[in-house]
Amino acid sequence: MNYINEEYIEDYIRSILPESNLYLQKLENYAEEYNIPIVEREVAQLLRVLIKIHKPKRILEVGTAIGYSALVMAEATEGNCYITTIERRKDMVKIAEKNINNTIYKDNIKILYGEAENILPNLKEEYDFVFLDAAKGQYLRFFNWCMDLTKKGGLIVSDNVLFKGMVASDKLVVRRKKTIVKRLRAYLKYINHIEGYTSCIIPIGDGVALTYREE
Ligand SMILES: C[S@@+](CC[C@H](N)C(=O)[O-])C[C@H]1O[C@@H](n2cnc3c(N)ncnc32)[C@H](O)[C@@H]1O
Numbered sequence: 001m002n003y004i005n006e007e008y009i010e011d012y013i014r015s016i017l018p019e020s021n022l023y024l025q026k027l028e029n030y031a032e033e034y035n036i037p038i039v040e041r042e043v044a045q046l047l048r049v050l051i052k053i054h055k056p057k058r059i060l061e062v063g064t065a066i067g068y069s070a071l072v073m074a075e076a077t078e079g080n081c082y083i084t085t086i087e088r089r090k091d092m093v094k095i096a097e098k099n100i101n102n103t104i105y106k107d108n109i110k111i112l113y114g115e116a117e118n119i120l121p122n123l124k125e126e127y128d129f130v131f132l133d134a135a136k137g138q139y140l141r142f143f144n145w146c147m148d149l150t151k152k153g154g155l156i157v158s159d160n161v162l163f164k165g166m167v168a169s170d171k172l173v174v175r176r177k178k179t180i181v182k183r184l185r186a187y188l189k190y191i192n193h194i195e196g197y198t199s200c201i202i203p204i205g206d207g208v209a210l211t212y213r214e215e
Contacts (some may be wrong), residue, residue: 001109003165003172004203008085013042013204020044021075023103027068036092038068039133039159043205047131047157050210051076056129061085062142063134067096067109073131074105082110084125085155086116086134114115120145127151132158137180143211153215162207 020028020041024186029036039047050071051059057080059073064087087093093113100109112119116134120142126152141160146156147158166172166181167188173181191199191211199211 003169004162004205004207011040014040017041017045023070023099024075026073027066027071027099029069031066036065038065039072041204043159043208044069044072046204046208047072048076048153050155050157051081051129054129055080056127056154057081058125058127059083059129059131060123060127060146060149061131061133062120063087063132065092065110067099069131069133070096070109071100071103071105073129074103074108076106079105079108081108084112084123084127085109086112086114086119088113088115088134116142120149123149125149126154128154130154130156132156133160133188136160136163137183139164140183140190143187143191147213148157150213152213154213156191156211156213158187158191158209158211160206161201161209162203164206167207 059081061070061083064070064085070083070085090113093111096111100106127149130146130150132139150156161184162168163181163184166177166195167184184207188209191209193198197211199209202208
């Protein structure tokens with residue numbers, strides 16, 4: 001129970017999703033066995049739909065882990081995109097590289113090893129789709145760098161923005177997460193009011209925010 005949706009709603013939504021491809025299923029099982037956080041299946045499906053509508057050519061991801069969401073996005077574009085994904089843990093980078101190299105998308109995905117805080121300010125390319133899925137407490141900083149990196153008409157998707165419901169209700173906030181919750185609230189307020197952008201929050205998974213950069 002993550003206090004965002006009733007369990008029966010989550011179970012129902014997951015029960016009607018089509019099965020993932022075999023190599024994605026293997027990654028889902030691996031993530032579960034080794035307790036590695038990857039996007040929930042309904043969030044993966046949202047990414048697929050957004051990508052099929054938006055047809056991005058260049059995608060930036062912050063938070064690779066084992067490469068699951070990068071592969072979901074590559075598959076959704078049928079390989080017609082180039083994905084740059086950032087990960088700070090060397091062990092994750094190695095696993096993700098192995099997983100990605102086993103697929104037909106190995107030439108579509110490049111992993112940058114390091115702290116996003118060091119890499120984002122130095123990126124030179126522009127992207128039409130950005131997926132933030134790392135260090136929730138840093139989203140506002142990440143977003144400010146991504147504003148320069150996102151093309152007009154581009155989309156920034158941020159995962160885990162409701163953080164187990166804590167962002168929406170003080171009653172749920174546990175003491176040691178107070179700072180992250182405070183920062184996420186500031187982030188959501190910011191992206192909902194900043195000129196030139198239109199945002200919405202979707203209460204699926206752990207909460208997903210979509211931010212469109214106006215043309
Ligand atoms: C939720 S997982 C990413 C899951 C992945 N997007 C997926 O769904 O398959 C978050 C990852 O971000 C990485 N991370 C956290 N903070 C980071 C930072 N500041 N810079 C780069 N990577 C970071 C963590 O090591 C972790 O592997």
